[in-house]
Amino acid sequence: MMKKIFKMKQKPHTFLLFLFLFILIIVSIVSNLKWGQAPISWRVLYEAVAYQGDSKAHLYIQTLRLPRTLTAFTVGVQLALAGLLTQLITRNPLASPHIFGINAGASLAVVLGLVAFAGLSLIQSMLLAFAGAAFGALLVWSLAGSQQKQHVQLALAGIAVHFLLSSLTEGIIILNQHSTDSMMFWLVGSVNSAGWAELRALLPFTITGLIATLLMLPSFKLLLLDDAVATGLGSRIMLVRSLGVLLVILLAGSAVAVCGPIGFLCLIVPHVARALMGGKLPLLIPFTALAGGCLLVSADFLSKFIAFPFESPVGIITAAIGGPFFIYLARRQGGKAR
Known part of the structure; x- marks a missing residue:
């Protein structure tokens, strides 16, 4: 009886x-389209979104602000x-x-590709990002070893790899300024130059990642159990984890190739979503994805006003929020371990 009452209370809360x-998503998208360097009236905004005008203001929203906002939402979801x-x-x-070196590996591979090959296409950048992300993940796991590590120890190994690969990336940019003069802005994490081409390139990976995650939901639920228990229930733990890593590489690698290594968003959002929704994966997964896009x-939107009227990388905002948040989590997990 008590369980039924709890479920009845849970549904309105979730809804x-x-x-x-x-509502937050709609407000954030409309705000990003409405306010910025150029003032836009509400009437012009409506006409531009409805494609009912072709003036400079309409084209400004349709070709710059709208694809940039939708790309930011898509990258946040991924x-x-x-x-x-x-x-x-x-x-x-x-x-x-980000912390496990996957984003840093993708960034290093993209920068190497830009230095080695002139006129690198978006698809080629994504392929390089996938390879770099896989290299970063493999490097972290090889340093951590095959034994089960404590949370803080594994995170420290990831941070070491992250700083190593990031330092190599920055060194390559400094030594090849003639071909990477605009990469420093991208390296912090930015959606400023995102257009319809970038959005079209990202959408297949976003849709594939969401569908594959939902299809593998029963297998991911078993990962919450002990490995011996999950194996006894018929789960192929190594196969499930390998497919999960592949999904992470596809989602993170494609996002980094377009917008750079945007820091800490992939750490903050799952924790906030779990605190609000609990641990039920059928609700947690869509809530996390939507919250990431909203954030x-x-x-x-906030990055537009840091040095107004000049643009600032969005990675500044996520790093300012995520840095203290990671320190808090590390201290809490370290206290639990002790």
């Missing part, structure tokens, strides 16, 4: 959270989902593609 999140999958695979609350669009 209100999703409703509030949808990074948040990649962060949640990383934490599920490793059973580590400090895990994320990155909101961060992109």
Whole structure:
């Protein structure tokens, strides 16, 4: 009887959270389209979104602000989902593609490609990013070893790899300024130059990642159990984890190739979503994805006013929020270990 009453209370709570999140998404998207360097009236904004005008103001929204906002939302969905999958695979609350060197590996590969090959296309950049992300993940796991590590120790190994690969990336940029003069802005994490081409390139990976995650939901649930128990229930733990890592590489690698290594979003959002929704994966996965998109669009909106009227990388906002958040999590997990 008590369980039924609890479930009845849980449903309105969940519905209100999703409703509030949808309202935040709409407000953040509209704000990003309305306010910026150029003043836009509400009438012009409506006409531009409805494609009912062809003036300079309409084209400005249709070709710059609209694809930039939708790309920010898509990248936020991908990074948040990649962060949640990383934490599920490793059973580590400090895990994320950014901290585990996956984003840094993708960035290093893209920068190397730009230095070695002139006129690198977006698809080629994504392929290089996938290879670099896989290299970063493999390097972290090889340093951590095959034994089960404590959360903080595994995170420290990831941070070491992250700083190593990031230092190599920055060194290559400094030594090849003639071909990478615009990469420093991208390296912090930016959606400023995102257009319709970038959005079209990202959407297949976003849709594939969401569908594959939902299809593998029963297998991911078993990862929450002990390995021996999950194996006894018929789960192929290594296969599930390998497929999960592949999804993380696809989601994080494609996002980094377009917008750079946007820091800490993939760590923050899964924790906030879990605190609000609980540990039920059928609700946690869509809530995390939507919250990631909302957060990155909101961060992109705030980044416009840091050095107004000049643009600032969105990675500044996510790093300012995520740095203290990671320190808090590391201290809490370290206290639990002791």
